[in-house]
Amino acid sequence: MNRPHLRRVVAGGLCAVLLAAGCSSPAEPAADPQPDPQPTPSAAAPSSAAVALDPLPVPERAAAVGTRRLTVTRGSRELPVTLWYPANGSGGTSADAVPAPGRFPVVVFSHGLGAAPADYRQLLVRWARAGFVIAAPTFPSSAGAQGPAGLMDVLKQPADVSAVLTEVLALDGRAGDLLAGHLHTDRVAAAGHSAGGVTTVGLFTTGRDDRLRAGVVLAGSALGVGTAFAGAAAPQLFVHGERDDVVSYASGRAAYEAVPWPKAMLSLPEGDHGASMSDPDSPGFRVVSQTVLDFLYWTLYGDPAARQRLSAGGERGKVGVLDAQL
Incomplete structure (x- = not known):
């Protein structure tokens, strides 16, 4: 999040700690000094065409x-x-509410360093209202975290996300x-902000999870997880403020440029971290x-109108400019 201590920790320590872990360039995978099991990256070279989905009806109103x-x-x-999930009714948020009828795509979200999921509640609730779990x-x-332990832990988080995804998807058949x-x-x-954006990139590179059809990287980069994108094409959306003083716009742009699949980048000229x-x-x-909702409607609902809105760039x-290579 945009907190003073987060600026100090990330700007002053993220590069130093991850570089010490063996990440001499953004293109090189991280060497975790305490190796953790990771999902096995696909051995195949990344393909360039996203797999088309049968369109689902886009929700007509907010849930x-x-x-x-x-x-x-x-x-x-x-x-x-x-x-957070779509529930019966047309407004409000409540614990253990009865889900809305039907099935909904799933988005796993990774928070930033020194943050927590609740810090993104306004954004995530908005996505849930629009038809996503x-x-x-x-x-x-x-x-x-405010020290090296938290920074190093980011390298373990792609495997954490995959474990969470396994448990959440299992709920459907329970x-x-x-x-x-x-x-x-x-x-x-998968989506994530800042260090969570790094985590998200890692889910398509060193810790490739082949269940993921798309990624959303908010103010993130490839530092520590590299740009060796692997497996089936999974469109990516990057969002980055050009005045970001925590994770530089240039580093986010470099990761975006390395994506071999359909992609888009929303640049915010006056945007911060x-x-x-x-x-x-x-x-x-x-x-x-x-913009994120349009991207998710296209990649998970198969909505051609959303793709057209994105393609227009x-x-x-x-407040933003969209570069679309879809």
Whole structure:
């Protein structure tokens, strides 16, 4: 998030700590000094064409939102997960609400260093209202961390996300579970902000999870996880403020340029590191949220109208410019 201590920690330490781990360039995978099991990257060269989906009906109106919590464990790592999902009704957010009828695509979201899922509530609830199930883990060390331990922990987070995704998708077939029968288990994307953006890139490079159809990187880069994109084409959306003083715009742009698949980048000329992704009063918040929703409607709902809006590129409300290579 856009906090003073986060600026100090990330700007002053992220490069130094990850470089010490063996990341001499953004294109080289990280060497974790305490190796953790990772999903096996695809051996095949990355393909360039995204697999077309049969279109799903896009929700016609915003839903109410239900919330629930669960805990996933991966070895000694405990990962509390907050879920937001479309619920019956037309407004409000409530715990364990009855899900709206039908099945919904799943987006797993990774928070930034020193942050937590609740810091992104306004953004994630907006996505849930629009027809997505959002699963947001709290990572063991990078949540609230202000030192090297949290920074190094980012390198373990792609495997954490894959473990969370396995548990969440299993809910669809679990008799009696609140979300049983409500998840599109083959329509899944990953998203993340800052260090969570690095985590998201890692899910398509060193820790490739082949269940993911798309990625959304908010103010992130490829530092520590590299740009060896692998496996089936998974379109990527990057969002970055050009005045970001935590993760440089140039580093985000470099990661975007390395993506071999359909991609788009929303650049915010006056954008900083976090306000446009978390603060509803920020001029860029609505533009960022809607652009991400269009991207998710295209990649997970197969909505051709959303793809057309993205393909048009150009200015977004005079606060952003979209470069689309779809």
